[in-house]
Amino acid sequence: MQRLVQVQRTAAVRALQDLTRLKRTTDPATDLAWSLVLESMVFQAESEVRWLDHVESSVARYQPTSRGTLGQPDDEDAYGSEPTGRRSGEAVR
Numbered sequence: 001m002q003r004l005v006q007v008q009r010t011a012a013v014r015a016l017q018d019l020t021r022l023k024r025t026t027d028p029a030t031d032l033a034w035s036l037v038l039e040s041m042v043f044q045a046e047s048e049v050r051w052l053d054h055v056e057s058s059v060a061r062y063q064p065t066s067r068g069t070l071g072q073p074d075d076e077d078a079y080g081s082e083p084t085g086r087r088s089g090e091a092v093r
Helices: 002-024 032-061 075-079
Strands: none
Touching: 002 032
């Protein structure tokens, strides 16, 4: 998974660099709409890079645990085996 995140991060940084270069050649005084679109795309690329940084750090910290070791009951234990969510033995009213 780390390799996938690195590949995507590289692509996002490259896109951010391209957009930044393009933004430098655009004059907001003469083409405000295009300038705003470019800024939106820059913000999106920056956001993606930040999110990928978060994913990378989360994956690095991740330590899988087996089901049930966190003290949380399985769905059947929490709701009973009935699809209504009633616990076994509860009367239907």
